[in-house]
Amino acid sequence: MTLREVRWIDLPHVSDDRGVLTSIESGRDLPFELRRLFFMHDMRGERGGHAHRTTHQVIVALAGAFNVEVSDGSESAAYVMNDPHRGLYLPPMTWVRLRDFAAEAVCLVLADAHYEDVEYVSDWSEFVALSRTARSLT
């Protein structure tokens, strides 16, 4: 991957006197079919600290705010997450770290694959080596 592939995705939402409804259709509003989601709350310290070998993800700040740092093993970029109406798309092989959580923050992550332990790269040195190899092949 390159950091340029990380991008915001606007999420369709409707606001009226009953509040705000944000809708996400699998394969339409996301660049993939939705097969898994997870959400996190009461977040403290740092989360993430890994990459996915093949999984595509979209991160949404449903409530509160936090920061996301992404890296391709050579460069990094940082995003402030505080708008429930847009998601941050992460292609496979993006190293991601989440931190600076507001107490009320709720983070939703949408993914195109079921959970598999072997799908994670959790060692930074391995990630850098894998990314360097991938770049040399393209």
Added chain:
Amino acid sequence: MTLREVRWIDLPHVSDDRGVLTSIESGRDLPFELRRLFFMHDMRGERGGHAHRTTHQVIVALAGAFNVEVSDGSESAAYVMNDPHRGLYLPPMTWVRLRDFAAEAVCLVLADAHYEDVEYVSDWSEFVALSRTARSLT
């Protein structure tokens, strides 16, 4: 449907010193494949006030609390939503109303179908008639 089909679904979650992560796998932790989700915040007054003809749904209180009232056109039941680790499963043809929202409430709804306008029954009298007919056929 009958009201007995409405039920809680426990959502797998892991709690550690980084917070709580709740995971939902399409077709595994849900009694259907996930094709759409929507979330609501800044909710006021009443939401819902309709049934879906064929869509299955699961409602989760991601933050804060609210109440859900369901009806089969003849009987009703009420649920307090305040636990992000369980979802309320609603089969097709469940009339649903959401209300009494805490200011910080965030409601997540998972569904097995893409949005279709004709899928909704928004007239209570029509819903009662359709439900009565369905019951007389079973």
